[in-house]
Amino acid sequence: MAGQEQTRPHRRDGEPDDLPDAPDPGAATAQVGDTEVDDVLAEIDGVLETNSEEFVRSFVQKGGQ
Amino acid sequence: MTVRRVMGIETEYGIAMPGNPVANPMVMSGQVVTAYAQSQGIRPSRVLWDYTDEAPLRDARGFEMPRDAADASQLTDEDPTMANVVLTNGARYYVDHAHPEYSSPEVTSPLAAVRYDRAGDAIAAASVALTAQWPPALAMYKNNTDGKGATYGSHENYLLRRSTPFSRVVTGLTPFLVVRQVMCGAGRVGIGAASAQPGFQIAQRSDFFETEVGLETTLKRPIINTRDEPHAVADRYRRLHVIIGDANHADVANLLKLGTTSLVLHLIEAGAMPDTLGVRNPVGTLHEISHDPTLRTRLEMTDGRRMTALELLREIQQTCVEFVQTRYGGDVDSDTAQVLHWWERVLDSLETDPMSAHRYLDWVAKLRVLEQYRDRDALQWDSPRLGAIDLQWSDVRPDKGIFARLRAAGRVTELVRADEVEQAVSEPPSDTRAWFRGECIRRYRDQVVAASWDSLIFDVGGTAPLRRLPMLEPTRGTRDGVGQILDASPDALTLLERLAAPEGDTGIQ
Numbered sequence: 001m002a003g004q005e006q007t008r009p010h011r012r013d014g015e016p017d018d019l020p021d022a023p024d025p026g027a028a029t030a031q032v033g034d035t036e037v038d039d040v041l042a043e044i045d046g047v048l049e050t051n052s053e054e055f056v057r058s059f060v061q062k063g064g065q
Numbered sequence: 066m067t068v069r070r071v072m073g074i075e076t077e078y079g080i081a082m083p084g085n086p087v088a089n090p091m092v093m094s095g096q097v098v099t100a101y102a103q104s105q106g107i108r109p110s111r112v113l114w115d116y117t118d119e120a121p122l123r124d125a126r127g128f129e130m131p132r133d134a135a136d137a138s139q140l141t142d143e144d145p146t147m148a149n150v151v152l153t154n155g156a157r158y159y160v161d162h163a164h165p166e167y168s169s170p171e172v173t174s175p176l177a178a179v180r181y182d183r184a185g186d187a188i189a190a191a192s193v194a195l196t197a198q199w200p201p202a203l204a205m206y207k208n209n210t211d212g213k214g215a216t217y218g219s220h221e222n223y224l225l226r227r228s229t230p231f232s233r234v235v236t237g238l239t240p241f242l243v244v245r246q247v248m249c250g251a252g253r254v255g256i257g258a259a260s261a262q263p264g265f266q267i268a269q270r271s272d273f274f275e276t277e278v279g280l281e282t283t284l285k286r287p288i289i290n291t292r293d294e295p296h297a298v299a300d301r302y303r304r305l306h307v308i309i310g311d312a313n314h315a316d317v318a319n320l321l322k323l324g325t326t327s328l329v330l331h332l333i334e335a336g337a338m339p340d341t342l343g344v345r346n347p348v349g350t351l352h353e354i355s356h357d358p359t360l361r362t363r364l365e366m367t368d369g370r371r372m373t374a375l376e377l378l379r380e381i382q383q384t385c386v387e388f389v390q391t392r393y394g395g396d397v398d399s400d401t402a403q404v405l406h407w408w409e410r411v412l413d414s415l416e417t418d419p420m421s422a423h424r425y426l427d428w429v430a431k432l433r434v435l436e437q438y439r440d441r442d443a444l445q446w447d448s449p450r451l452g453a454i455d456l457q458w459s460d461v462r463p464d465k466g467i468f469a470r471l472r473a474a475g476r477v478t479e480l481v482r483a484d485e486v487e488q489a490v491s492e493p494p495s496d497t498r499a500w501f502r503g504e505c506i507r508r509y510r511d512q513v514v515a516a517s518w519d520s521l522i523f524d525v526g527g528t529a530p531l532r533r534l535p536m537l538e539p540t541r542g543t544r545d546g547v548g549q550i551l552d553a554s555p556d557a558l559t560l561l562e563r564l565a566a567p568e569g570d571t572g573i574q
Contacts, residue, residue, distance in 0.1 A: 037437050043474065044434065044454065047465050049083065052453035056212070058086035059456050062163035064077040064217025065282035065308065 067389055067401040068175055068327045071224035071497060071539045074182045075168035076312050077161055077217040078189055078461070079206035090163035093203055097165050097192040098148035098158055104195055106510065107150050151516040153491050153507040154184060155499030164217050165189070165205065170499030171518075171539050174400040175324035177494055179316055180481045184489035186314075189461040191490075207312045208251065208459035209269035212452065214259040216273040218282070219312035223327060224539060225303045227295075229334045234305065235278055235289050237338035241329050241381055242288050242309055243351050244374040246271060247360060248411055249322040251311035252428030254435070254446065254455040256356055263446035264356070265435060267428045269311045271355035277347050282308055288347055296518035298537045305330070314459065314468040316480040317407050317425035324404030328385050337388050342381065343367035358432060360419055375415055382408055424478045430471065431458055501542030501573060504551055505560075512557035525558040532561055534573065542573050 049055040080097065082088035102108070149159035155170030167185035172178050189205045196203050210216045225234070250268035254260070258272045266272075279287035288309055295304045307326065313319035332338040344350050345365040353362050354374045363371040372380075386405060389397055397405075407425070414422040423433045435451055438444055444451055460466035463473065471477055493503030498519075505513055505521055514531055515522040523532045536542055547564075554560035564573060 037441075040434065040471070040474075040476070041437055041441060043470055044467055047467065047470060048450075048457060049453055053449040055083065056449045056452040056456065058084065059079075059081055059211050060086045060213060061079050061081070061211040061215045061217060062090050063215040063283055064162060064164045065220065 066398060067331045067393070068324045068404045069173050069398060069400050070327055070330070071171050071173060072175070072178055072323060072327060073169045073171050073222045074178055074185075074219060074323070075157075075166060075222065076182065076185055076207065076219040077164040077166045079208055079211065079217065079459075080163075080165055081204055081206070082201055083204060085201065091160060094160040094163065094165040095148045096196055097189075097203060097205065098150065098160055100195040101158065101188060101192040102148065102150040104191070105152065107152070107506070151502060151506055151513075152188070153493070153503045154181070154489060155493035155497075155503035155506075156181070156185065156188075157518075158185075158188060165192070170493050170503065171497040172494045172499070173496050173540075175320050175327060175404055176400060176480060178323045179319045180485055180489045181494065182313075182319060183316075183481055183486045186461055187486055187490050190463060193462055204465075205461045206456065206459045207314065207461055208456070209311050210253065210273070212253070212255050212260040212455070216258075216270060216286075218270070218308050219310055221307040221310055221323060221326065223305045223307070223330055224295075224297065225305050225330060226334055227299070227301055227303050229303070231291070231303075233333055233336075233338075234330075236340050236343070237333040238326075238329060239277065239288055239347050240342045240344045240377065241326070242307070243344050243347050243364075244354060244378045244381075245322070245325065246311070246351075246355055247374050247378060247415065248325070248408075248426060249310060249313060249318050250355065250426075250428040251313060251318075251459075252431035252455070254451050260452075265358055265432055265446060266355045267358055268355040270309055271351050274309060274348060274351055288351065296537075297539050302539070311427070312459070313427050314472075315425060315427045315430065315477055317411065317478050318427050320404065320480055321407055321411060324400075325382075325385075325408055328389075328401070328404060329381065332385060332388055335388070337384075339384060341368060342377065344377075358419070358428070360415065375412070379412055379416075382412060424476065427468075430468070430477060431455070434467070434471075495544040496540075498536045498539050498542035498573070500544050501536065501547055501551075505557075508551060509557045509560070523557040523561065525556075525561065529558075532557075534561065534564070536573050538573070547573065 080090055080093050082093060151157055157168040159166055167188060169178065169181040169185060172181055186207060193203060193205050209218060246268040253266050253269045256262035256264045256266055274286045274288055276285050276287040278289045278291060279285060280291050281287065282290060286308065290306045290308045292306045295302045297304065310322055313322060329338065343366060345367050350364045354364065360373060360375050363373055365371055389401060411422055411425050420429060420433060422429045435454060438451065438454065454467060457465065458467045463469045493499045502516060502521065512523050512525065513521060514524045519535060519537050521534045521536065525532055550563045551560065554563055
């Protein structure tokens with residue numbers, strides 16, 4: 001759904017930017033494919049609390065500032 | 066210096082015992098803070114907070130509110146026995162009513178603010194890990210609402226010159242804060258303070274703001290908070306206390322939150338922020354913009370123009386860029402260059418396709434994941450699964466927090482390395498009084514009796530009276546200014562003598 005990553009006409013060499021090993025958003029690897037989506041969701045599935053309804057219902061906070 | 070000024074972030078964390086909605090949050094908060102303090106060899110009862118200069122009821126508009134007219138939640142010295150410690154990185158970690166709160170040390174750049182904010186998250190995660198030894202488990206959340214009507218804040222602090230008229234701050238900052246959320250919102254499932262309406266909105270906090278200007282922080286929340294408690298030389302400085310922001314996980318969003326605000330404040334202080342950018346109904350507009358993740362809603366300006374939030378933000382950005390270019394040309398400091406770079410990059414992304422900013426902005430990253438779940442599992446916005454993702458997004462545990470997992474997988478842009486965060490957990494920033502504070506805690510641990518933002522109280526031993534050292538100048542007490550004195554002082558008494566000596570030029574006051 002996110003579609004094509006934006007190309008970045010404003011990028012200049014030597015700019016303070018992403019840490020060196022982070023992928024360039026304009027690079028080919030940044031395009032969202034089905035496998036990547038499945039991977040992301042699968043990983044999140046693995047850490048989610050098992051009973052969503054109870055988790056949400058029981059998450060109650062006192063107001064702060 | 067444009068984005069650079071003394072600044073800091075204070076974050077109230079959500080806290081819960083999964084499976085036990087009635088667990089006492091004050092007790093839980095005390096447990097996590099105490100567990101962490103003890104693990105650092107700081108006895109929570111030993112280094113007390115010095116409340117002498119706290120004045121939360123003082124209003125920037127020029128009057129103090131009598132204590133008996135104040136709501137109990139406006140008074141900050143109600144529970145002096147609750148855990149409240151100063152850490153070796155100069156931060157304050159304590160219980161603020163029903164939440165653990167981490168108040169970062171004073172820094173001078175947006176990037177350092179991000180680094181020390183992430184240090185707070187690491188401290189929160191360490192606290193949770195410590196208490197996990199004794200089930201049932203606790204969890205902490207870096208978010209701003211339970212979706213049931215309660216909200217808690219991540220506040221920014223900016224040091225301003227006292228000479229800047231407060232009315233100018235209100236006029237210049239209000240429209241900016243109304244639209245800043247399109248970059249800095251953390252995203253939220255549910256519309257309305259109690260999430261009565263299904264859907265997704267850009268900001269966690271916007272629904273809870275009801276007024277334009279005011280002193281309150283726990284009800285009738287104002288876009289501009291007028292609290293006047295500088296913790297510094299009062300006739301020189303004002304501390305602007307911004308309460309409207311969401312807690313950010315994404316480094317770019319966090320950098321832009323501190324950096325663009327500091328830049329706008331710079332223009333306001335210079336008298337260069339146009340007063341033609343007024344928004345007709347700031348509170349209503351704040352809500353409307355938050356409720357429209359397509360960013361297409363057009364707001365009404367006081368001069369009759371209609372524009373989108375992005376167009377107004379772009380206009381503010383252009384004003385800032387032109388000001389910097391005119392005044393500094395190519396000679397702009399690297400912190401400002403960094404903020405301008407990311408401001409441009411993010412606005413370009415949002416203007417092209419908001420979802421393309423998913424590596425930079427919290428709300429976009431969250432919406433992207435939620436939409437992927439909706440597609441895959443055919444979920445409606447009122448599905449508890451989406452609400453659960455929203456909450457667990459901000460779990461501070463690196464193995465359970467959804468944002469933390471995304472970051473570990475390289476799916477969001479980082480501006481601060483893990484080793485830099487680790488260093489910031491234990492070492493104070495070198496260029497503010499936080500350095501002196503943190504180093505004294507580290508070097509003279511048993512001799513520091515109490516600490517606050519603008520003071521330290523020492524027990525020099527024997528039958529001598531306690532010695533209170535005021536530190537009202539946030540830019541003094543740096544490593545450059547007093548490092549040698551500390552290195553030459555094996556104990557607090559020697560330190561105080563050297564600071565008081567004529568040639569010591571106390572780099573503190």
